[in-house]
Amino acid sequence: MDADQLLNGMDADQRTAVTCPETATVLHAGAGSGKTRVLTHRIAYRIAKGTADPQRVLAITFTREAASEMRRRLKTLGVSRDSQSVTVGTFHAIALALLRQRLADTHKPMPSIIHNRSQLIAQAAQDHPMSSRSRELLVEVDWAHARMISPANYAQTAKRLGRYTAAPHNEIATIFKQYEQLKIQRNTLDLDDLIARVVEAMRTDNAYAQAVRWRYRHIFVDEAQDMNPLQYELFEAIRGQRADVFIVGDPMQAIYGWNGSDKRLFDELPDKIRGTTVLRLPNNYRCTPQILNAATTVAKLVDPQIDVRAIKPSAEPVVMRGFADAEAEAQGVVDCLWQFANTGGTNPWQSSAVLVRTNIQVELIVDALIKNNIQVRTTRPSKELNSAIADAAQSTNRNELATWVTDMKTESSSEIQRWVAEQVEIFLKLDHPGSVDGRTFTSWMRATSAEHRATEGVEVLTFHSAKGREWQCVVVAGAEVGLMPHSSAITQDQQDEEIRLAYVALTRASQQLFVTWCETRKGRTAGRSELLAEIVNPTLDKPTSKLVAKPRPIKTTSLTLEDELRTWRNKRAKIIKQPVTSIIYDEDLREIAKQLPKTTAQLAEIVGVITAQKIGPDVLSIVAQAESRLATQNLK
Incomplete structure (x- = not known):
């Protein structure tokens, strides 16, 4: 060029x-x-x-x-x-x-690279209570490596810098030393080595x-x-x-x-x-002036001279909402997302994210989204969801699965269990080769859920994981005392980093920013974070009326056409052992469900001529059958 x-x-x-x-x-x-x-x-x-x-x-x-x-x-x-x-x-x-x-140049063998550091650090800890907490131990080892701190100097340095650990510093140092010795004995290296x-x-x-x-x-x-x-x-x-x-x-x-x-x-x-x-x-091309002003107000707590300028025109104010407790906040997050979705836009869920300070906050919010028919893209399914799927997996045949569905829909008060029951119903209506039981449902659920998580839905992730990303709509949840800044931040450097972390979270939004918090969380007093005190002209409120949820796609039976197309795509991908996107992209799949093409030429306008020739017979047949079922339903 x-x-x-x-x-x-x-x-x-x-x-x-x-x-x-x-x-x-x-x-x-x-x-x-x-x-x-x-x-x-x-x-x-x-x-x-x-x-x-x-x-x-x-x-x-x-x-x-x-x-x-x-x-x-x-x-x-x-x-x-x-x-x-x-x-x-x-x-x-x-x-x-x-x-x-x-x-290679010095004719020496290359040591092996450790692939299971968790196992090695657990062995180094042996009978110590921390042996089952390998992740926390490795965080300390990585921190020491990064700062070029030896095991002999770890305890003194960690204490001087106010390093919080779950075990005494001297005990961590002993485990760290043993970890290094095990690497030498086995002629292995970790990445920092x-x-x-x-x-x-x-x-x-x-x-x-x-x-x-x-x-x-x-x-x-x-x-x-x-x-x-x-x-x-x-x-x-x-x-x-x-x-x-x-x-x-x-x-x-x-x-x-x-x-x-x-x-x-x-x-x-x-x-x-x-x-x-x-x-x-200095120019910011992502955020609206309202979003950037809110973020820089927080940033000025550590850098009063920060100079960034929003290039976008003025737009919606930042919305800040407080709730009584974590459960109410989770429902409030749902309301925020529906509020954004109701403003229009083609893929509101894929354009939205919920950001939280800690992984502990993720599960409650994910459950609330699922209960309210909001697609979720996360690799961390909740315990209740996993439990419901495991319960369904106990069914040994089709009849037991159907009975389980009936029980869940009539007796369970859990929205998550009822949602899984709906997924079982969809599964039972599909034409599955071989036996149909709880185990095959679980395999199907994992396959389809993994695909949905990879391509669709609202993302729920931590502030740290969101760095470098952006979404049209962002809900920053848990913006409260104890979480923003986090209670573990003791030293001035740690507190300053928490402020920068809040700035990162707030600047992930390009169009609409919601900020929520709890007055109490798990029995402790919380309340709005002091970092938000100086933000000028936000909309500071609670929802005053019930927001109208967008209707889900019209169903041809209890299964949407989009679901049927997706299931067909998943089956074909397994047969040819290729990723699902090699068959048809999600946006094209949704467009087919919307336009209902009747000929290969009409399909080609959506997916292109070559793809239409490959998938035309199957896709057009699925669309025709769906329209036929819908027409039959309308006559009844």
Whole structure:
């Protein structure tokens, strides 16, 4: 692509960042500022101008998803993915590649990488009460690795920094030491060891260090505010004394201090790299002025000078609602989502998310959404839902399943159990090969539920998991004392990070933002978070009238046409052993259920000629049968 074409559609600040001189540059890129576009266009621009050799470009990201997205965008911009192209990867992936090459060059075997760290840390803990809490132990190990803290220094450092742990620091240190010893005994490495090994090799072998630096002469780093000291050491080892670095970050989105990150590493880059130019992207293209004003009001509690500007026109005010308890709040979240859905829009559930501070809050909200016929996309089904499915799974034949449905619909007061009963009814109406019993229903439920979770519905996830994402409508739930900021935040650094985390959550919304809280939660007094006290001109209320839920699709029997098409698609995908989207996309499936095509030509207008020829006979037959059943029902 022509270099000048890469600048099309960019504002002045973005153009400046893409075209700046090939010297050390730190770019402060706020939420919704288009930073990924700027970063990828900067790489492509340098290559197009001939100031960067693609084989010598190293682009570092923090997640595999981000690395994949960067590769995709670079390919779209004409930067190929062959062996002559740029290197894009996470710190761990880059360290792994370097270490493998290093050991191959020195004719040494590569240690194995630990695949089950939970098992290893449990073995290190042995009879300690924490042995069953491997996740919490690994959080501490990862934090220590990130901060380059040895087992011998862990207890003292954790105490000094106010590190909260479920067991005494000295006991954690003992388990940590045993974990490290087990790795040595088994000649295994974890991911952080990869980085440490490469850093050590470059520190002790100058020829090796120079070879790595010769290979990677142009360095780009994304989300640099999340760097931890160990990652920073790798960055510095590869950089050497060179100034050809382009580093992107947003200090206001530094939310991983609990995991070892240190935003000061980003803040101090201009002091550590001589001649660094600092640029900024102040324009926010995601949020409405009302949403951005609310978010920056919170952000100013830690950065009074924050400068971000909403480009979108004025829109709906931020809605803030308090509720008596967690159950009432969950129903309030439902009302908020229906309020957004009733404003129009084609896929309101897919455009919406509920964000919470902790995973503990997820289950109650997911249950409330399911009870109110709101599609949910989550990989964390609730305990009540799992229990109901397990109960149905006990049925040994079709008749027992049908009896279970009757019992649930007539005797159960649980909306979740009644919803599962409806799913069993749908299952029983389908033409299943082989035996039909509780186990086959469970398999069908898992398959269809997994597909729905992967592609449709409201997402319910934590503030941390939402970073880097956006939705038209966001409900920030649990914005209350004890959760926002979280009660575990004791030190000033921890409290500041909680404020930044709230800012991240609030800036995920592009069109409509709801904020909810409880007056009491699990018997303790809560109330609206003090972080929200200064937000100007929100709509502060409770729903005054019952919101009208959008009707569900008209059913041809007790099964919607869309359900039938989806079931057919799932069966076909299993037969040909391909993903369901290789057969037909969800949006096309919904359009078929809406338009009811009668000919292959009409179907082709929705899915294209080739796809219509492949799926036409099956799909048109399903549509025709559905219309016939509907006509029969109307005559009765």
